[in-house]
Amino acid sequence: MTNYRLIITCPDALGIVAQVSQVIATQQGWIVEANHYSDHDTKKFFMRYEISGSDAPFNPDSFRSSFAPVADRFDMQWSLLDSQVRKKMIIMASKTSHCLADLLYRHHSGDLFCEIPCVISNHPDLEKIVQPYGIPYHVIKDFTEVEKLWEQYQPDCIALARFMQIIPDTLCDKYIGKVINIHHSFLPSFIGANPYHQAHTRGVKLIGATCHYVTQQLDEGPIIDQDVVRVSHKETREDMVRLGKDVEKTVLSRGLRYHLEDRVLIDKQKTIVFL
């Protein structure tokens, strides 16, 4: 079954759905999943359609030509994506392996539909985790090397799997909407370093993790997903780190899955996640 995803952002207006679905129907496309969202504050409209072309001769190029005038009329930013094409996802890691190992396993077992062309790290330590999967492991010294590798691989997504260096502003801008980080706290609580230490000192009863797009504002990019786990006075800082690792890897892989399936639309500091 060949599926396509039609992603649209435009100013809200009357008749968008009618015109869009009219073109799809004319092109013999079958809408199998549909999501809309009208933002009351910004008067923007967001849309994601999954279109099946399996039972009918839906042709993406033909659709694109027919659709262009409609897109123009409503001033749309749009794309039609083939959901059978694997996106390229680079993983960045440092010395902590739980997120990396989780992503590699999920990819290997078919749970995460993408291609992983390489893993990049500022340390050699995690190569042995990557090696059995036959994926290149690049140890880099600085962000000049990182930039080169990103240019070379042309990734659709860069997963910061507990990568402990701050991405320079120029790279943030160049790859905006593609770099996804896992922050080991429930943002906006405990911004910055050592969040579990801060959480322990403050005596919170839940600790969390936040998956978000990377922007120049550290830990303030649009949030894709978050989750928490319950703790009590009994948990030491080490226990919090251990419990936190499970939340981190769950939230990161979930956020990446949404991104890879084109379910996340960014609107300035916020996301629309179509589930």
Next chain:
Amino acid sequence: MTNYRLIITCPDALGIVAQVSQVIATQQGWIVEANHYSDHDTKKFFMRYEISGSDAPFNPDSFRSSFAPVADRFDMQWSLLDSQVRKKMIIMASKTSHCLADLLYRHHSGDLFCEIPCVISNHPDLEKIVQPYGIPYHVIKDFTEVEKLWEQYQPDCIALARFMQIIPDTLCDKYIGKVINIHHSFLPSFIGANPYHQAHTRGVKLIGATCHYVTQQLDEGPIIDQDVVRVSHKETREDMVRLGKDVEKTVLSRGLRYHLEDRVLIDKQKTIVFL
């Protein structure tokens, strides 16, 4: 702002969305929320649209006439509902008050958008809970009286708020899709009486509650919502009852809210809940 809800069930086919949204646009309706679902097994299509007529002269009668031929073509079961019209919800209770008190308070504070024409009980005990809200309280002796009251009030929904009698088959059939029960276990575990007692004996680590439509098959009607709460060996049967009460009232009020907002479509033994 006047809103309408268009609810559709029909055999799946190409072009449904296009034709439906075409009529809506022609009638100057603005789609503010949209949900579709295609069931792969049954080849059925389910749809719920929230249509705003606030900024445009959408006329429901005019829509209905224009839409009828489309509905015929696709063999649709459909309805257009005015979301400003309060549905009538009768509450049935026995001696346990937590669900009743929760529903009355939510209704009173505006969280539950409906009219409560009366409360019906097989015991006089809970009248004092109902009295401050100025809602009639009927103590009934048998289901002949129940049937009369239901006929008299013409409810859109009947909430069994821990009503401890089994609804006769004839009433189940007559009010199918309108009677909603809260079962105090995570169905299908612990069907029947004393589920917390069963749960304690079995030593489960989570107890739950299930909100479902009532059918002739006791505790087997289509499930609307479920939730659980964690327990341990420390909890006595009494603790389980206490903890369970919070889950019960949460799940019941959530399920009723979905029903009152026409978010629940029934497909034989299952529900589609459009959130």
Next chain:
Amino acid sequence: MTNYRLIITCPDALGIVAQVSQVIATQQGWIVEANHYSDHDTKKFFMRYEISGSDAPFNPDSFRSSFAPVADRFDMQWSLLDSQVRKKMIIMASKTSHCLADLLYRHHSGDLFCEIPCVISNHPDLEKIVQPYGIPYHVIKDFTEVEKLWEQYQPDCIALARFMQIIPDTLCDKYIGKVINIHHSFLPSFIGANPYHQAHTRGVKLIGATCHYVTQQLDEGPIIDQDVVRVSHKETREDMVRLGKDVEKTVLSRGLRYHLEDRVLIDKQKTIVFL
């Protein structure tokens, strides 16, 4: 069955449990629930025992005399409380009723074991909620009146059930460890006013509530309990308020229950909650 609670805080040392339990056994007390906690950082020891005197002639006065020398030796702060004695809990509220209504109902139905001598508010609006329960409702103009009422009623606990005024420092100090607030966010996120507005603007995917002791530092007192609920881009600020209300009342009543059962021990900015 008559139960007692023995609560102890002291510097950690070898043999505490042995000496404490020795006195209990000698006094024919039966330990039915036991909790210890040694804080590695502060080298403090915390303890809570539930002692049953039902099957044996345990005498609290006799216990107190026998226990005093042990308490001295280990430099203990301690108390023996009769769990059959209802604590006095004053509820403070403003115009929002969900927490107040929830606490009154739980008290009425026996879920919250305490006496509620009065409700105090800076607005007359909620009197009609309180009136059916036959509890005095005091409308106050300033904190001089509040202080007088607190002095008059001698409360063991003061529940700020969405009371929208800041307690003056002198009252905070005088009733330290007795005043419990519900903050409508997952602290330390969104300190201060309008947390749901802040959460909506930030685009978080979970919103929460925090039950904490009130200290001079606004929203920074020791946390007793927290919980969260999932939200998405679909939820408006109004939806967040509605969803938040359920979390707030759940967390507040849970925190109060722990306090009323003497399960919460305070250690500077943190709590030990023995469950």
Next chain:
Amino acid sequence: MTNYRLIITCPDALGIVAQVSQVIATQQGWIVEANHYSDHDTKKFFMRYEISGSDAPFNPDSFRSSFAPVADRFDMQWSLLDSQVRKKMIIMASKTSHCLADLLYRHHSGDLFCEIPCVISNHPDLEKIVQPYGIPYHVIKDFTEVEKLWEQYQPDCIALARFMQIIPDTLCDKYIGKVINIHHSFLPSFIGANPYHQAHTRGVKLIGATCHYVTQQLDEGPIIDQDVVRVSHKETREDMVRLGKDVEKTVLSRGLRYHLEDRVLIDKQKTIVFL
């Protein structure tokens, strides 16, 4: 720091804690974690103490001699375990790898404190998962071979990590309290094969997993832990399988951790889990 765990089950009686803690104090043991439980129904008493010997010359053999008379007096089943000694855990798997891979990674990263002497499977497929960790992988043909291997390795724990064969009664009995299974449903719902298929057909809104000891009664052994994940009408059977896998591996590793830390005491069909 050398720690010991004292685990006791005996008929409930007055003075147990006093006598036990007296011996510990005399032996210079420092109680760092304490849990008691008195079962009201069975009049049994359960106890788990973590004793630190780090700051004092606690000697386990000396303790055992001193403690024996106390244990006799109260008719105790008891053991003193050195928490620094790694338990031996055999993993049994078939063709599904997610639980196996998760356990191997957790063990490797230090999250699961035990020794894994071998993995046993009825299929050769998963050897490549195990091989990088340098752990022997035995492919067996029948339970005669399984029994031999179990006898050879003398495991303290056998983890059925989605092992798809039924353990014969004789082995169940011989290794009672040591064999731990993950069942991919929220027991007692959906006992037996294909629980996700059953869950999908029934239209439940939560699916779960249950970690339990294996007994002769299939899927009815004492439950150690359970958890659930929310699903809706959108989830296909395949989605449920994918979502379920995350719950399964979380619940299995949590249950095994409790067992390896001697936190689980079995009382007929139920467990006491001291956390």
